[in-house]
Amino acid sequence: MAAELVGGSLLSAFLQVMFDRIASPDVAAFLRGKQSTQDSLQTLKTTLYAVRAVLHDADQKQIRDSAVKNWLDDLKDAVYRADDLIDEISTKAATQDEVGNLFCFSLDFYDRRVRYKIEDIVNRLESILKHKDILATIEARKFYNHIFSKGNEITSMTHHVFCGDDGDFSSISRAKYLRTIIIRKEYGVLMPSDIFSKHKCLRVLSLYKGLSKALPDSVNRLIHLRYLNLSHASIKKLPDTLCDLYNLQTLILRGCDGLTKLPNDMQKLVNLRYLDVSHSRLQAMPRGIGKLKKLYFLSDFVLDKVEGASIMELGGLQNLCNSLKIKNLQNVTNGEEASEARLQDKQSIELLEIIWSDGGDVVSSEDILDHLKPHVNLKFLVIDGYRATIFPNWLGHPFYHNLTHLIFYNCVNCYLLPPLGQLPSLKRLEIEGFHALVKVGPEFYKNDVSSSAPTFPSLELLEFRNMLSWQEWWCSYNANAFPQLRYLTLQGCPRLTDKLPNHLPYLETLRIDGCEQLTASPVLRARAIYISGCRKMEFLRQLHCEHVKSMIIINSCDSLTCLQLDNFLNLEQVIINGCENLKSVLSSKIPLLHLKRIKLIDCPNLTSFPIEGLSAPNIIHLEFVGCYNLKSLLNNMMRLPKLQYISLRDSPGIQWVPVGGLPPNLISLDINHSTFSGICCSMEWQSLHSLTSLSINGRYDRSLQLFPEECLLPPSLTVLSICNYSNLETLDSKGFVHLTSLQELRIRECPKLQRITGQRLPASLTQLNIYRCSLLGEQCRAKNADIWPIMCHIPEIFVDNIRVL
Numbered sequence: 026m027a028a029e030l031v032g033g034s035l036l037s038a039f040l041q042v043m044f045d046r047i048a049s050p051d052v053a054a055f056l057r058g059k060q061s062t063q064d065s066l067q068t069l070k071t072t073l074y075a076v077r078a079v080l081h082d083a084d085q086k087q088i089r090d091s092a093v094k095n096w097l098d099d100l101k102d103a104v105y106r107a108d109d110l111i112d113e114i115s116t117k118a119a120t121q122d123e124v125g126n127l128f129c130f131s132l133d134f135y136d137r138r139v140r141y142k143i144e145d146i147v148n149r150l151e152s153i154l155k156h157k158d159i160l161a162t163i164e165a166r167k168f169y170n171h172i173f174s175k176g177n178e179i180t181s182m183t184h185h186v187f188c189g190d191d192g193d194f195s196s197i198s199r200a201k202y203l204r205t206i207i208i209r210k211e212y213g214v215l216m217p218s219d220i221f222s223k224h225k226c227l228r229v230l231s232l233y234k235g236l237s238k239a240l241p242d243s244v245n246r247l248i249h250l251r252y253l254n255l256s257h258a259s260i261k262k263l264p265d266t267l268c269d270l271y272n273l274q275t276l277i278l279r280g281c282d283g284l285t286k287l288p289n290d291m292q293k294l295v296n297l298r299y300l301d302v303s304h305s306r307l308q309a310m311p312r313g314i315g316k317l318k319k320l321y322f323l324s325d326f327v328l329d330k331v332e333g334a335s336i337m338e339l340g341g342l343q344n345l346c347n348s349l350k351i352k353n354l355q356n357v358t359n360g361e362e363a364s365e366a367r368l369q370d371k372q373s374i375e376l377l378e379i380i381w382s383d384g385g386d387v388v389s390s391e392d393i394l395d396h397l398k399p400h401v402n403l404k405f406l407v408i409d410g411y412r413a414t415i416f417p418n419w420l421g422h423p424f425y426h427n428l429t430h431l432i433f434y435n436c437v438n439c440y441l442l443p444p445l446g447q448l449p450s451l452k453r454l455e456i457e458g459f460h461a462l463v464k465v466g467p468e469f470y471k472n473d474v475s476s477s478a479p480t481f482p483s484l485e486l487l488e489f490r491n492m493l494s495w496q497e498w499w500c501s502y503n504a505n506a507f508p509q510l511r512y513l514t515l516q517g518c519p520r521l522t523d524k525l526p527n528h529l530p531y532l533e534t535l536r537i538d539g540c541e542q543l544t545a546s547p548v549l550r551a552r553a554i555y556i557s558g559c560r561k562m563e564f565l566r567q568l569h570c571e572h573v574k575s576m577i578i579i580n581s582c583d584s585l586t587c588l589q590l591d592n593f594l595n596l597e598q599v600i601i602n603g604c605e606n607l608k609s610v611l612s613s614k615i616p617l618l619h620l621k622r623i624k625l626i627d628c629p630n631l632t633s634f635p636i637e638g639l640s641a642p643n644i645i646h647l648e649f650v651g652c653y654n655l656k657s658l659l660n661n662m663m664r665l666p667k668l669q670y671i672s673l674r675d676s677p678g679i680q681w682v683p684v685g686g687l688p689p690n691l692i693s694l695d696i697n698h699s700t701f702s703g704i705c706c707s708m709e710w711q712s713l714h715s716l717t718s719l720s721i722n723g724r725y726d727r728s729l730q731l732f733p734e735e736c737l738l739p740p741s742l743t744v745l746s747i748c749n750y751s752n753l754e755t756l757d758s759k760g761f762v763h764l765t766s767l768q769e770l771r772i773r774e775c776p777k778l779q780r781i782t783g784q785r786l787p788a789s790l791t792q793l794n795i796y797r798c799s800l801l802g803e804q805c806r807a808k809n810a811d812i813w814p815i816m817c818h819i820p821e822i823f824v825d826n827i828r829v830l
Contacts, residue, residue: 309333315341446480
């Protein structure tokens with residue numbers, strides 16, 4: 026929502042919207058667990074408060090004093106950069122797909138980049154604020170009242186109004202001299218019918234999610250309007266009269282997904298500087314858009330074969346900066362036409378996206394891309410849907426010394442990669458959907474094969490995804506390649522069989538997913554390894570993998586029969602899932618001081634685990650699921666003082682009565698009924714004061730009909746789950762009476778359960794969940810008199826995920 030606002034007071038109102046966005050749930054969720062980024066964003070917020078503090082009277086001052094005007098221009102530029110970054114964070118938060126903290130490589134890289142951007146913006150703002158004393162030389166005058174919260178009275182002299190979800194803007198009509206209206210509603214609202222006739226002095230109108238029907242033709246009465254934000258509005262068209270707003274400088278239509286066309290006379294908006302149509306459904310740009318000589322930001326340029334502006338009109342927009350997305354290049358005839366866009370002259374564009382949709386000729390695609398050569402200042406390039414078989418010579422040339430990010434999507438016909446190793450500043454490279462590529466050879470590294478200089482000297486992240494024909498990666502060509510690589514991902518490369526790079530001194534994270542034919546195990550120094558869907562891959566052949574801290578193996582490495590934990594002395598977590606041939610996990614007395622988590626899932630042939638003790642004094646989480654042949658588990662658990670979570674699900678062979686007692690700080694226990702029967706008889710069971718969560722699974726028990734016995738369960742429980750008892754008929758509330766801390770009771774998949782006997786369930790309960798227990802659930806929904814008095818005091822009762830109370 027970056028704007029070309031005019032003046033300090035308007036910028037101050039704009040800042041208030043930024044503060045709301047920083048505090049939004051999406052941003053908060055995205056930053057959860059990222060303490061460094063949270064701290065950086067808080068620093069930015071504090072700095073922005075300082076900015077707002079010196080802006081109250083600047084609107085008139087900039088008109089009277091050129092020094093103040095220049096100072097405000099610098100300040101506005103820095104604030105808009107901050108707003109663009111907040112918008113970027115909001116977009117990322119709304120679309121990210123959580124895949125786990127340790128293996129969100131792209132998110133980790135993105136997180137660091139955000140921190141660097143924030144630090145740069147904060148430094149810029151602080152530098153500008155050092156010169157705020159320029160305002161002290163000019164008489165301070167108060168012109169405006171800022172109305173930002175519900176309850177403040179709107180008077181005839183009010184100049185600025187902000188209205189959120191809980192705000193009421195029906196009294197706006199009382200203000201005769203409004204300059205700013207900012208409305209942010211989660212649900213669309215109808216604007217007062219007289220807003221355009223009564224408020225002709227408006228400079229700023231922001232209706233973020235706040236417009237539920239078409240913009241009226243009378244909008245052309247707002248002849249002084251500079252800034253119009255209709256982001257995420259439910260509109261399908263804009264009135265032609267919008268083009269009469271000759272003072273309009275900023276038009277934001279981001280997220281208007283019903284909008285397919287802009288008014289035909291957009292060229293009349295001669296003062297327009299900022300046009301954001303991203304995430305809309307525009308099918309073409311209006312003819313004449315190239316006449317908007319003052320336009321410095323255009324999010325998207327959409328091409329159509331028949332209607333709208335041709336790509337040649339881009340040539341007239343010489344002041345474009347920041348980012349540009351050119352879409353539907355299949356509608357461009359040839360390279361000569363593309364050259365009229367004059368991208369090479371646009372030195373202020375830092376991010377460029379070049380996109381072909383369905384269709385397009387192979388020969389013309391190469392010609393077109395060749396003539397869309399960008400300026401050497403470019404930093405971020407995306408090429409999507411390119412139809413040719415090879416790339417033009419300019420791509421990969423070292424004179425693109427500022428290029429740091431390069432992303433290729435769905436270049437399905439391309440069989441040869443350009444010499445990207447020559448790019449001196451490239452930090453991130455993503456290659457996806459090159460279905461014709463069979464070999465990554467020396468051409469990928471550089472043109473001059475005689476040179477011994479390092480290739481990819483700055484690359485930190487490299488990803489290959491969905492490369493369906495790729496078979497060979499020629500890695501031995503240049504031993505100096507990838508000297509800074511930290512993240513490597515190979516995903517969806519089913520025919521790749523050859524070696525992987527083995528000299529990556531700074532590699533932190535390796536992810537290999539869906540490479541079914543890959544056999545060679547990586548010989549790497551990676552700290553985190555994720556391997557999935559690679560059954561032919563040999564398990565790590567290195568005898569000692571002292572660098573590995575996290576190892577996740579899923580449906581891979583059929584050669585793995587014995588996991589020797591002593592080879593991974595710095596290991597913090599190990600997750601083995603679906604390794605059918607794994608038979609044993611071994612560990613000597615060498616202490617594994619860093620090990621905190623072990624998960625062994627669906628390893629049906631696992632029979633051996635270090636029963637006499639695991640020397641891992643800092644382990645927290647121990648989980649076995651679907652290990653049907655495992656008969657015994659750890660003894661001497663008192664030697665594991667930090668163990669808090671134990672899960673033994675679908676492992677019916679385990680008859681576990683730990684010698685030496687249970688872990689003293691156990692918090693959560695998830696076990697089968699047979700295991701429960703064994704340990705509940707131990708002397709330590711009732712003294713487990715730290716145990717708060719217990720889940721008992723009766724899948725392999727056919728005899729239990731009544732549960733639980735009196736005083737059988739530890740009194741410290743706050744959550745109790747009972748599930749998969751096929752013959753359980755009755756719950757005896759007497760067995761729950763002593764559970765005075767119990768807050769949540771979950772009963773799942775007990776088809777014969779129909780009675781709860783005794784007195785009321787514990788008064789401490791706040792939630793009862795009954796799922797797939799047909800007989801009991803039916804009685805609860807009917808509030809049957811036999812059981813309802815026992816549970817009606819519980820604030821929340823759910824049956825099959827539907828609340829009945």
